[in-house]
Amino acid sequence: MPPANGLTPPPNPLPQGEGELERIIKDRIAAAGPISVADYMELALTHPEFGYYMRRDPLGAQGDFTTSPEISQIFGELAGLWLARQWEVMGKPKAALIELGPGRGTLMADALRASKKINGFHDAISVHLVEKSPVLKQKQWHTLAGKHNRIEWHETLDDLPDMPWLLIANEFFDALPIRQFVYQKDAWHERMVGVEDDHLAFVIPAKAGIQLPFPLDSGQRLDNDAIVEHCQPALSITTRIASHLSAQGGAALVIDYGYAQGKGDTLQAMHRHSYHDTLKNPGEADLTAHVDFAALAQAALQAGAKTFGPEPQGRFLMKIGAGVRVQKLCAQADSEQSAALISGLERLASPDKMGDLFKVMAIAAADHPKPEGF
Ligand code: SAH
Numbered sequence: 001m002p003p004a005n006g007l008t009p010p011p012n013p014l015p016q017g018e019g020e021l022e023r024i025i026k027d028r029i030a031a032a033g034p035i036s037v038a039d040y041m042e043l044a045l046t047h048p049e050f051g052y053y054m055r056r057d058p059l060g061a062q063g064d065f066t067t068s069p070e071i072s073q074i075f076g077e078l079a080g081l082w083l084a085r086q087w088e089v090m091g092k093p094k095a096a097l098i099e100l101g102p103g104r105g106t107l108m109a110d111a112l113r114a115s116k117k118i119n120g121f122h123d124a125i126s127v128h129l130v131e132k133s134p135v136l137k138q139k140q141w142h143t144l145a146g147k148h149n150r151i152e153w154h155e156t157l158d159d160l161p162d163m164p165w166l167l168i169a170n171e172f173f174d175a176l177p178i179r180q181f182v183y184q185k186d187a188w189h190e191r192m193v194g195v196e197d198d199h200l201a202f203v204i205p206a207k208a209g210i211q212l213p214f215p216l217d218s219g220q221r222l223d224n225d226a227i228v229e230h231c232q233p234a235l236s237i238t239t240r241i242a243s244h245l246s247a248q249g250g251a252a253l254v255i256d257y258g259y260a261q262g263k264g265d266t267l268q269a270m271h272r273h274s275y276h277d278t279l280k281n282p283g284e285a286d287l288t289a290h291v292d293f294a295a296l297a298q299a300a301l302q303a304g305a306k307t308f309g310p311e312p313q314g315r316f317l318m319k320i321g322a323g324v325r326v327q328k329l330c331a332q333a334d335s336e337q338s339a340a341l342i343s344g345l346e347r348l349a350s351p352d353k354m355g356d357l358f359k360v361m362a363i364a365a366a367d368h369p370k371p372e373g374f
Helices: 021-034 038-048 073-089 106-115 134-144 232-248 293-302 313-319 321-330 333-349 351-355
Strands: 095-100 124-129 151-155 167-170 179-184 187-196 198-205 226-230 250-259 268-272 272-275 286-289 303-313 359-364
Touching: 021 038, 021 187, 021 198, 038 124, 038 167, 038 179, 038 187, 038 268, 038 286, 073 167, 073 313, 073 333, 095 106, 106 124, 106 167, 124 134, 134 151, 167 232, 179 198, 226 351, 232 250, 232 303, 232 359, 250 293, 293 303, 293 359, 303 313, 313 321, 313 333, 313 351, 313 359, 321 333, 333 351
Parallel strands: 095 124, 095 167, 124 151, 167 250
Antiparallel strands: 179 187, 179 226, 187 198, 250 359, 268 272, 268 286, 303 359
16 A cells, blocks of 8 residues: 555445446336436446446556557646646646546646646645546555645535636546437437337437427538537536636646537447447446537636637647657657657647547636647
8 A cells, every 4th residue: 555645545446247237227218218318328437336437447458448648648747737837827826736537647647747846836736636436546546645745536526625726637528428419300309228129229209309408509500310419517517617717716628539510429439449339238338429619618608717729639739848848758768768758749649640639628717818738
């Protein structure tokens, strides 16, 4: 065990179980009819006992997918320096450094290491991790032991401290449950998950069309079978962040794969680094949907904050000094480490790798100056 150092150990991981979640979902459908895609996604990812995130570390070569902080240390380092810079711009107040969905804790560890040399920063902050998964909390606790003397875990954003926030969320919003709506026969219908021939299947309830619970983008084409998505939890969390930032100050960085405009079915499942049937083995594969940055920006604006971007990840990283940082690190590295640093940067920043698909959006109080990278 690493030294506790002010950290409280999170609870132990839950026991394993195979296929139980599919049974639970089918029983629920048998009892009460088809469930929404959002209910399906929420059960598959965060069912307290059998949800995907609740009982495994999904990241890395042995897992199902890899994220930017796991690819290169410069990702978390540059993010930490960006957040520390916003703190300086704000006049160096006492602040909460927050990460939503911190995975293995790698981004936060790299951010804390890089920002250590910013005078007064570590003394001014406490660190707050919003995480639902007991397994990942445990990993984060190990990764972060000794990296800062005030680290706390939270299940939701509700009990985060009442002070300026410096917040980051990488690949967090894509895990939040979406509802899907299909345009058929001149009307909208909610796409649901039902059971056909004892298999989970997408179904459209045979009832009259419904009113969409959100306004449609102007210019949206209404082709037959067109699908639009709506992520209420993402909007509520963005509103929560934006109202806090406009009242107390601070800045947030949201990084995810997503779109600024344009739609369709973006629900996808990943298992062992390959695409997987979204309805097969719920709880055993990662389920995500692309993030609608335009909708998040609108929610932030309505809550009195302003937004910057979304900027393609590659361009953002290069603008905040990714090239220079890799050069600096390479100067003190052996040839194998240098090659890894260069190929890591390429994966993060090349338009044909993660550089274009991933987007970066900042949210800040209305009087916050335009941050670096936008
Ligand atoms: N940010 C990390 C991990 C991304 S995976 C990285 O870049 O490597 C998604 C993370 O969000 C995991 O830590 C997962 O457990 C967490 N998560 C997913 N849904 C959540 C929810 N509803 N509330 C809190 N955390 C959640």
